[in-house]
Amino acid sequence: MFSGSLTALITPFKNGKVDAKAFQEFVEWQISEGSHGLVPCGTTGESPTLSHDEHKRVVELCIETAAGRVPVIAGAGSNSTAEAMSLAQHAKEAGADGILVVSPYYNKPSQEGLFHHFEAVNNAADIPMIVYNIPPRSIVDITPQTMARISKLSNVVGVKDATMDLARPLVEKNLIGKDWCMLSGEDGTAVPYLAQGGVGCISVTANVAPKLCSMMHEAWQQGAMERVTQLNDSLIPLHLAMFQEPSPAGAKYGASLLGKASPEVRLPMQPATEAAQKSMKDAMSKLDLI
Numbered sequence: 001m002f003s004g005s006l007t008a009l010i011t012p013f014k015n016g017k018v019d020a021k022a023f024q025e026f027v028e029w030q031i032s033e034g035s036h037g038l039v040p041c042g043t044t045g046e047s048p049t050l051s052h053d054e055h056k057r058v059v060e061l062c063i064e065t066a067a068g069r070v071p072v073i074a075g076a077g078s079n080s081t082a083e084a085m086s087l088a089q090h091a092k093e094a095g096a097d098g099i100l101v102v103s104p105y106y107n108k109p110s111q112e113g114l115f116h117h118f119e120a121v122n123n124a125a126d127i128p129m130i131v132y133n134i135p136p137r138s139i140v141d142i143t144p145q146t147m148a149r150i151s152k153l154s155n156v157v158g159v160k161d162a163t164m165d166l167a168r169p170l171v172e173k174n175l176i177g178k179d180w181c182m183l184s185g186e187d188g189t190a191v192p193y194l195a196q197g198g199v200g201c202i203s204v205t206a207n208v209a210p211k212l213c214s215m216m217h218e219a220w221q222q223g224a225m226e227r228v229t230q231l232n233d234s235l236i237p238l239h240l241a242m243f244q245e246p247s248p249a250g251a252k253y254g255a256s257l258l259g260k261a262s263p264e265v266r267l268p269m270q271p272a273t274e275a276a277q278k279s280m281k282d283a284m285s286k287l288d289l290i
Helices: 020-032 052-066 081-094 111-124 144-151 168-176 187-195 210-221 225-242 249-257 274-286
Strands: 004-008 037-039 073-075 098-102 129-133 156-161 181-184 200-203
Touching: 004 210, 020 037, 020 052, 037 073, 052 073, 052 081, 073 081, 081 098, 081 111, 098 111, 111 129, 111 144, 129 144, 144 156, 144 168, 156 168, 168 181, 181 187, 187 200, 187 210, 187 225, 200 210, 210 225, 225 249, 225 274, 249 274
Parallel strands: 004 037, 004 200, 073 098, 098 129, 129 156, 156 181, 181 200
Antiparallel strands: none
């Protein structure tokens, strides 16, 4: 259903407000560069600081611009179950192809609480759901056993795995079955994740190098392993630079170098420091992106 390089889109800001024009132009550029899917209003899109109206509008703008050319997986996560249900319903009504639902952050629910959270969102809207497991940001880890239980819900089709545990995809596949859509949530380990049964990556790096990221996944799908290795090796310095500081500071600065968006972020995030800017410039220059 979902595979390849799917971009975890930044949300461009201008003077504190969502820059709708820049966002739609960015979506158009992503499609023209070969991205296989788009994910608005995830962590990289600064969803925790978007108002509900802004969140919904960004999802609508993405769907409108994509116009069915590539799938749109709308971020619909929240630490409030009721809010996540509402965002899922909106994504369905707006015409999204799927939703990305993160484990509730800050609340620190039990495994039972996690299951019932995803069950409630599943029952709120009939739309394919990707479960987003990212313990470094949410504090809680959805165990493979709980994930197997969640996978049986009617709309749940796969996972975005940002655990950095490369045994996890094999464990989950053995518990859940071969139809489980496994997407990496970590650019730096995307290729090893593919080797363990993954089918793609929801990528931050694709914000500034969409063509290279899509080429790498296409090479994997074609079995061109030498090309995969070459592209993966060349992208590693950019992956590291992107996350030198908390995302999306690096992604937004990189987009600004490309003339695609301002480097503006919302508090509590901070723009890329001079050191991070230098790392981004160096990495992007080596890839002939700038």
